[in-house]
Amino acid sequence: MKSNEQLNNVVNFLLEQTVRQMRGYAQRQLDTLQAGITVDQWVVLKIIDERDKISQVELAQVAHKDTASITRILDLLQKKGLIQRIDDEHDRRKYLISLTGAGKAFVKLHLPFINGIREQIVQGLSKEEIKTLKDILEKIRQNVAQGDPDVFP
Amino acid sequence: MKSNEQLNNVVNFLLEQTVRQMRGYAQRQLDTLQAGITVDQWVVLKIIDERDKISQVELAQVAHKDTASITRILDLLQKKGLIQRIDDEHDRRKYLISLTGAGKAFVKLHLPFINGIREQIVQGLSKEEIKTLKDILEKIRQNVAQGDPDVFP
DNA sequence: CATCAAATATTGATATATCAATGAAATCGA
DNA sequence: TCGATTTCATTGATATATCAATATTTGATG
Numbered sequence: 001m002k003s004n005e006q007l008n009n010v011v012n013f014l015l016e017q018t019v020r021q022m023r024g025y026a027q028r029q030l031d032t033l034q035a036g037i038t039v040d041q042w043v044v045l046k047i048i049d050e051r052d053k054i055s056q057v058e059l060a061q062v063a064h065k066d067t068a069s070i071t072r073i074l075d076l077l078q079k080k081g082l083i084q085r086i087d088d089e090h091d092r093r094k095y096l097i098s099l100t101g102a103g104k105a106f107v108k109l110h111l112p113f114i115n116g117i118r119e120q121i122v123q124g125l126s127k128e129e130i131k132t133l134k135d136i137l138e139k140i141r142q143n144v145a146q147g148d149p150d151v152f153p
Numbered sequence: 154m155k156s157n158e159q160l161n162n163v164v165n166f167l168l169e170q171t172v173r174q175m176r177g178y179a180q181r182q183l184d185t186l187q188a189g190i191t192v193d194q195w196v197v198l199k200i201i202d203e204r205d206k207i208s209q210v211e212l213a214q215v216a217h218k219d220t221a222s223i224t225r226i227l228d229l230l231q232k233k234g235l236i237q238r239i240d241d242e243h244d245r246r247k248y249l250i251s252l253t254g255a256g257k258a259f260v261k262l263h264l265p266f267i268n269g270i271r272e273q274i275v276q277g278l279s280k281e282e283i284k285t286l287k288d289i290l291e292k293i294r295q296n297v298a299q300g301d302p303d304v305f306p
Numbered sequence: 307c308a309t310c311a312a313a314t315a316t317t318g319a320t321a322t323a324t325c326a327a328t329g330a331a332a333t334c335g336a
Numbered sequence: 337t338c339g340a341t342t343t344c345a346t347t348g349a350t351a352t353a354t355c356a357a358t359a360t361t362t363g364a365t366g
Contacts, residue, residue, distance in 0.1 A: 015290065018290045020323085021297045021298070022169075022297050023323095024297070024324090025296075040351080041351090055315095056314075066352090066354060066355085067315065072352075073351085091313090092360080093313065094314065094315080120297075122164055124292055125293070132282075132289070133164060133168075134163070134164065136282050136286045137168065137171045143178075143274055144274055146181070173353085177354085194321090208344080208345095210343080220346085221325085223345090225322075225346095226321085244331080244332070245332085246331050247345080
């Protein structure tokens, strides 16, 4: 089984490494915009764009991040003037998160370029390959799943 | 090409999410050992086990980590008494990194269990699927590659 | 209604990634 | 050999992940 161990190690490693490189690539591309924003901040910004008045817990679920991370990312986005926290009248524990005018403009301005980045990442992969990749990743996700599984389309 | 866009987004997201869950799973399993060590620390430890007297730059290359990260991970491993930095007589900028006796014993003790974790992660995947996965990830890596590509077996 | 449990956001601690700057040492080129 | 460049390890700063603890508020149940 020694060769299997090798292979498993390689797969684990390759997956991590690929994601690391993807993130690096996306960040470097994003940096060329001089927009002063990180990939994770963009992800959060984009979700807010699509789901106005979302709460932080929901945001965390959709972004697959911890609420602590969301708090800190929102702090940064708020400092940049891109989002705002509005008190929820019906539940005073919550904020309703929205884009500011500047935030909306920011998303609108940069969305096409950023969609381009994502296309470049999977460039040259056929639909079949993408489907196969998704299936395999789904199997891995089931192997490592704990508690409530979250569903991908 | 419009139909692909949604798909692309999912693939990027799914990859990141899968790796995140893999890491979480591996860490939780590691935690059951009560060994007080992280996945990344284990990775570094294992490399030192295989390549005694390695330098920190080499370690960084093999582990695909920044030298800054290596410095900090080694600091922690050294505090735990698992590794030692020895001055390189031939190049006084370098350390030669080695496991201590405790470090060797630690690796020997936990290696089988940790290999088991890797095994569980890719459980149920056929060799063909693993090969396909590797090929697809390799394509993505090439799409996002910058500078010197690093080679996987 | 009072209490107790759960949800929400925040904060703190620790680990890591990444980038930039630094000091010390080695090497290279004229 | 001297000076410039490069290499090595470290440190600092910032961003994020994760886990734990907390205050506030809500909801549920007696």
